[in-house]
Amino acid sequence: MGMLREDIEALEQNGITRIAMTRLGDPDVIPLWFGEGDEVTPGFIREAAKQALDEGYTFYGHMRGRAELREAIKRYLDGLYGIDLDPARLTVPGSSMLAVTMAAQMTLSDGLHGLIVTPHWPNIDRAFRVTGAHFDTVRQRSGAHGWRLELDDVRAALRPETRALFVNSPCNPTGWVMSREAQAALLALAREHGFVIIADEVYHRTVFDAEAAPSFLEIARDDDPLIVVNGFSKAYAMTGWRLGWMVTPSRYAEQMAVLSECFNTSAPSFIQRAGVAALQAGEAEVAALRAQYRRGRECVVAMLGGHPLIDLPYPAGAFYAFPRVRGLRSSLAFVQGVLDEENVGLAPGYTFGPGNDAHFRLCYAHSTARLEEALARVLRYVERHAGAWGD
Numbered sequence: 001m002g003m004l005r006e007d008i009e010a011l012e013q014n015g016i017t018r019i020a021m022t023r024l025g026d027p028d029v030i031p032l033w034f035g036e037g038d039e040v041t042p043g044f045i046r047e048a049a050k051q052a053l054d055e056g057y058t059f060y061g062h063m064r065g066r067a068e069l070r071e072a073i074k075r076y077l078d079g080l081y082g083i084d085l086d087p088a089r090l091t092v093p094g095s096s097m098l099a100v101t102m103a104a105q106m107t108l109s110d111g112l113h114g115l116i117v118t119p120h121w122p123n124i125d126r127a128f129r130v131t132g133a134h135f136d137t138v139r140q141r142s143g144a145h146g147w148r149l150e151l152d153d154v155r156a157a158l159r160p161e162t163r164a165l166f167v168n169s170p171c172n173p174t175g176w177v178m179s180r181e182a183q184a185a186l187l188a189l190a191r192e193h194g195f196v197i198i199a200d201e202v203y204h205r206t207v208f209d210a211e212a213a214p215s216f217l218e219i220a221r222d223d224d225p226l227i228v229v230n231g232f233s234k235a236y237a238m239t240g241w242r243l244g245w246m247v248t249p250s251r252y253a254e255q256m257a258v259l260s261e262c263f264n265t266s267a268p269s270f271i272q273r274a275g276v277a278a279l280q281a282g283e284a285e286v287a288a289l290r291a292q293y294r295r296g297r298e299c300v301v302a303m304l305g306g307h308p309l310i311d312l313p314y315p316a317g318a319f320y321a322f323p324r325v326r327g328l329r330s331s332l333a334f335v336q337g338v339l340d341e342e343n344v345g346l347a348p349g350y351t352f353g354p355g356n357d358a359h360f361r362l363c364y365a366h367s368t369a370r371l372e373e374a375l376a377r378v379l380r381y382v383e384r385h386a387g388a389w390g391d
């Protein structure tokens with residue numbers, strides 16, 4: 001018998017890491033496989049962290065996060081969405097990924113059932129898997145105008161023991177942005193059925209026709225069955241800092257402190273100081289990053305949209321596209337081929353849930369010149385191998 005729980009021993013490396021590890025750091029490769037751009041974190045945020053270290057912010061802080069950071073997050077969300085969030089609802093445990101893990105642990109366990117709206121980031125189903133609960137996926141539907149979620153598909157997947165549904169909008173990997181109406185309908189279903197919506201809104205600032213994507217926080221009551229996860233990685237180019245937050249009903253403030261203490265005892269103190277700086281003075285940077293991502297998206301749509309060998313459901317938000325290569329049967333063989341022959345790093349579709357083996361994901365948070373070069377190489381590969389996809 002192995003040393004670990006069987007379900008932990010059975011966990012597989014996700015397809016992004018699997019392919020990326022083979023050529024990580026190779027200067028010949030244009031890496032579009034990870035969910036981050038090529039810009040370092042803005043200087044004033046880095047300075048705030050350095051200053052915090054020099055000022056001695058090296059101690060434990062409040063379990064749910066420093067009061068000044070929770071207050072800054074409250075003000076930020078209030079300003080963005082026109083709400084009045086109770087800071088007792090906020091916890092800053094560390095990264096958004098940790099917040100997702102905590103949300104899954106808080107709602108699911110052996111004998112219970114979860115749902116994940118898919119295509120989805122593979123780490124999410126790992127987080128669900130380790131709860132011991134059974135889970136199913138509900139697939140977004142795609143069409144020429146992009147992706148959407150049918151409420152009837154969610155309804156059909158519900159079971160009496162369904163306790164949590166994970167939904168990520170703007171979506172990694174599809175770029176789907178859930179409309180306010182769709183959010184309201186899902187929330188009504190959650191209230192009726194009694195499952196908790198785990199809403200991952202980490203790409204909320206990466207939309208191109210508004211300051212932020214619609215948030216469940218705008219329509220939900222404090223006591224609704226809702227956990228919203230968000231963070232600094234994407235909006236402020238802070239992926240390596242591991243800083244995010246979660247919003248839960250106020251009545252769970254004490255439980256959140258207990259849980260946060262045993263998961264990570266809150267995010268590092270000096271990094272929380274940098275988070276305050278980002279929220280207070282980061283709007284210009286958010287806008288600059290968004291302008292870059294907009295150029296990236298335009299480039300992807302111009303080069304892949306309308307190509308006869310590729311279907312590209314319109315990527316409305318986040319900084320990913322999830323194209324389908326016509327006739328493709330193995331996304332892993334495809335991205336391996338693109339890497340070997342054209343030195344471009346893509347993520348294979350299969351790792352984003354069932355039914356995606358003709359897809360690949362690319363992150364377009366890169367300079368236009370790099371992106372154009374990468375996409376030209378991908379197209380060259382597609383055209384060279386079209387009609388002869390092996391398994």
Ligand SMILES: Cc1ncc(COP(=O)(O)O)c(C=O)c1O
Pocket residue numbers: 035095096097098100121168172200202231232233239242243244
């Ligand atoms: C959908 C989604 N949720 C959460 C995260 C994790 O964010 P963080 O870096 O704050 O852990 C990512 C990162 O790629 C993501 O794509």
